[in-house]
Amino acid sequence: MAVFSVTVEDEDPVRADADARLLFDELWALDLDRVEFAGNGAAPAGSKGLDAASVTTIVVALAGSPVLRQVAMALRDWVNRDSKRKLVVRDGDRRLEITGPVDAEGQRAVEAFLRKEVEG
Template sequence: MEPTVHLTLAEAGSDRTRLDQLARLLRDELGQLDGADVRPGPSQHAPPGARGVDAPTVSTLVVALMGSGGLTALVAAVRAWLDRGHEAPRSIHLELEGDVLELSGATPAENDRLVSLFLARHAGKAPSWTADAPP
């Protein structure tokens, strides 16, 4: 079975409409990755009688990864998307097999370390520290 990653994005001060827009942009970008099947998260539509959909629902994506290197490519693409210019702070919560990687306002060195540990657990790679600090 191929790994499935659940992504939930957040942006400070954003409403449901803005989060939906961001999720669509990220979905389009991640859809360009080889071996990644990107879909909206579960329950993108409001249940009957509901007045709307909550922000975490519209900002969730599910990514099925096929082939080796898919997780590494996904995390790299998510980090690049987060690093691009934007006015409000953003974060992305990645969950794979119950393990969570939260990318947000940490320093690049801290994020490098978190990503290395996460990939070591799931992609079978030894951590490669890009920061000057040892583990």
């Protein structure tokens, strides 16, 4: 099973949080094996809350490649809706930044990044 993370990056933490929730909803609507926030919603005991990355990072799992293109298109479409949006997709040591507008070449790069994780 391929597992990777998608982090919404923004200078404004409130906007990053809101945007991450919007992206989460879009990914949740796809037929994926797992979509969840990295922080899983619970702050560690004794802490003052979750760190920003926990609420702006979404963990995605795919068992195979049938929905890979849908995920890549969802990420592209989400970034293209606002020129200030930025996503960072991580798979272990590999990292791909996605900023809009994403053209056909950028779309192929996103798909290739995800495909390498799925076919790994």
